[in-house]
Amino acid sequence: MxxxxxxxxxxxxxxxxxxxxxxxxxxxxxxxxxxxxxxxxxxxxxxxxxxxxxxxxxxxxxxxxxxxxxxxxxxxxxxxxxxxxxxxxxxxxxxxxxxxxxxxxxxxxxxxxxxxxNLLDLLIGKTVEIALEKGLITSKTIIVDATHTKARYNQKSPKEFLQKKSKNVRKAVYQLDENMKGRFPIKPTSNEVSEELNYCRQVVQVVETQSKVAQLPAVKEKLNVLKELIDDYNVQMSYSSDPDARVGHKSVDSSFFGFKTHIAMSDERIITAAIVTTGEKSDGHYLKELVKKSKETGMEVGTVIGDTAYSGKENLQYAQAEEFQLVSKLNPNITGETSHRKVVFEFNKDAGMYVCPAGHMAIRKARTGKKNQAANQAETYSFDIEKCKVCPMREGCYKEGAKSKTYSIRVKSTEHKEQIHLQETDEFKTLSKKRYKIEAKNSEIKNPHGYKTAKSVGLFGMEIQGATAIFAVNLKRILKLLNE
Structure with missing residues (x-):
């Protein structure tokens, strides 16, 4: 009540x-x-x-x-x-x-x-409302980008993750109380997560009942983290990796297992919209929704600044229809039409490669066609055929018995003459330099506010974490602007 x-x-x-x-x-x-x-x-x-x-x-x-x-x-x-x-x-x-x-x-x-x-939209809307009332947002520019968050439980093994946290507790205890060596239970030898969970509970019990250092901050902080992990597993009733987390790619050689938060931010560095998705989602697909959500908070949008992930043909058409300037440098690899295909692959701007619907990235690319004749050229991306053979999504994508799997995109730079002309102007180059602001904001959310790693399991938990973290970051920015 x-x-x-x-x-x-x-x-x-x-x-x-x-x-x-x-x-x-x-x-x-x-x-x-x-x-x-x-x-x-x-x-x-x-x-x-x-x-x-x-x-x-x-x-x-x-x-x-x-x-x-x-x-x-x-x-x-x-x-x-x-x-x-x-x-x-x-x-x-x-x-x-x-x-x-x-x-x-x-x-x-x-x-x-x-x-x-919908806590995420509610809290962002409230902070933007306050900023507008205080006269802190005067620009009509938003900057868009996406930042990644690793899943709480890694992709390899929840058992290994629990082992690491229980080890941190034991190590902290040994550093302060050497007499505790030999008092902890025998480590489980099976691969059952349930046994590892039971071992972690025993570690907690031993530290709290037999150790003289259980209440010291160096031990207690690590003990609380372990207890929270145990509780999270008990509630989720799941002994597996995060069911909502997915593999995303940061570059050709590096990937992460977790989630993405797509963010729009005003020129005054106040976040105006955010969307939390699984890690494999393409950045460019969320431009329309970010602009729409920013407008719903009361923002006027005249210019949108983003990297090459946002320069796809649909986004250029959307910018023209909504009458805002899209400051996003063209990448010829994302200008080809793919709407007629049954299976649509996504372009990863960080790696410069296409990713299939199952999340596998191309292993190499090659350009075909005559040189200096862009209209007749194409980019061909090759995938690891061994992965395609066992992929659960191979139907309609991989033909049984095929010795290779490729994905080709025609280069059609002539369809983007207006954008090419725009990105050669001094105004475009000046506005592009503002994109560093959102990269700094992503770093701020991750480091002081713990957004590098998910605090709980699942997309819902990630949305709650994102809502509170962004609300806190926006309030701190508003206070700084008011104090200035």
């Missing part, structure tokens, strides 16, 4: 906050900047309004998730810090003497209360 929860705190100790939390404290500034009642409005339907035991206020639960994104903490470490960090308690609208939640409540809140809620 959440009725009658929004009441004033009458603790005699509330004055402490005024004494110990400075005006320039970031959490204090966020509290003063944002009216978080919109969270309550969105979540009311998820609670009973007049029956049952009082629930933890939804706004407070959401703020816990926001703190987790800002400081890149595990659930257990977040709750632990909330016990003594007065800026956290102030931000959470708690009295100084009030007890904190149990960390398991955060897991339930994410999985039960945030289901079927």
């Amino acid at each position: 959440i009725s009658k929860q929004e009441t004033l705190n009458l603790s005699p100790y509330m004055a402490l906050y005024e004494l110990i939390i400075p005006k320039e404290n970031m959490l204090r500034q966020i509290n003063e900047l944002v009216d978080f009642s919109f969270i309550l409005d969105e979540l009311k339907s998820k609670y009973c309004l007049d029956n049952g035991r009082n629930a933890i206020p939804p706004i407070r639960m959401f703020k816990y998730l926001l703190l987790k994104a800002i400081h890149d903490l595990s659930d257990a470490d977040l709750v632990e810090r909330s016990k003594y960090d007065m800026s956290f308690k102030y931000f959470l609208d708690m009295t100084p003497e009030e007890n904190v939640i149990d960390s398991s409540s955060l897991t339930k809140f994410r999985r039960l209360r945030l289901q079927d809620m």
Whole structure:
């Protein structure tokens, strides 16, 4: 039940906050900047309004998730810090003497209360609304790009991932208490993940009951990470890799297993739209949706800046129809028509190669046709035939018995004369130089805010992580612009 929860705190100790939390404290500034009642409005339907035991206020639960994104903490470490960090308690609208939640409540809140809620669009929309009201967004330019996030459990083996985390715990304990050597249970020798999970539980139990250093930060942080992994497996009821994660390619020689977040950002470095997908999705396909979502937040879009992934024929036509300038350098490999094909391959701009629908990248390419006659030339991409023979998606793509598999694209630079002319102008070259801003923003999200690796399993968990991380990054940017 959440009725009658929004009441004033009458603790005699509330004055402490005024004494110990400075005006320039970031959490204090966020509290003063944002009216978080919109969270309550969105979540009311998820609670009973007049029956049952009082629930933890939804706004407070959401703020816990926001703190987790800002400081890149595990659930257990977040709750632990909330016990003594007065800026956290102030931000959470708690009295100084009030007890904190149990960390398991955060897991339930994410999985039960945030289901079927478009949190990503909601939070981005709120920050853009604030920025527009404060007059911080004046440009009509957005910059688009995609950033990758590795899955929480790697592609090779969840067992190996659990082994690594339990090893980190043991290593931290040994460094502080050598007497613990020989007290841990025998490591499992089978390949069963269930046995590895049971071993991890035993490691946790031994550290918490027999070790003198369990409460020291160097050990406790690694122990909390292991406990969170165990809990995640218990809830997911799955002993396998992330079922939603996919292989994506960063270059010809490097790939990742996880997710992509497609981002649009204003020239003032405030993110205006984001879409979370599996790792194999092509960047260019999401230009239309990013522009549409940016406009829905109140942004005016006159110019869109992106790399070569966004210069496909459909995007050029869309830019013309929507009357905005697309600053994206042409790549002849992505200008060929593929709509007539039954199986459509995607171009990976980082690797300069095509990727089949199953996620396999071409191993080499060659150009055919007469030189200096672009209209008669074609790019031919060759794939590993051994992979094609056993591919589950080979029907309609690979002909049984074939000794090779190729994919060809005709080069039609004449269809893009206007774009070729545009990219030769000084204006195009000047605008293209602004693309570094979104690369810096991607780095900011990944490093201080833990977006390099997924915190949970599945696309839904990735969307929640993306929503809170981007919300935090946007609020920090707004505060910086206001302070300037």
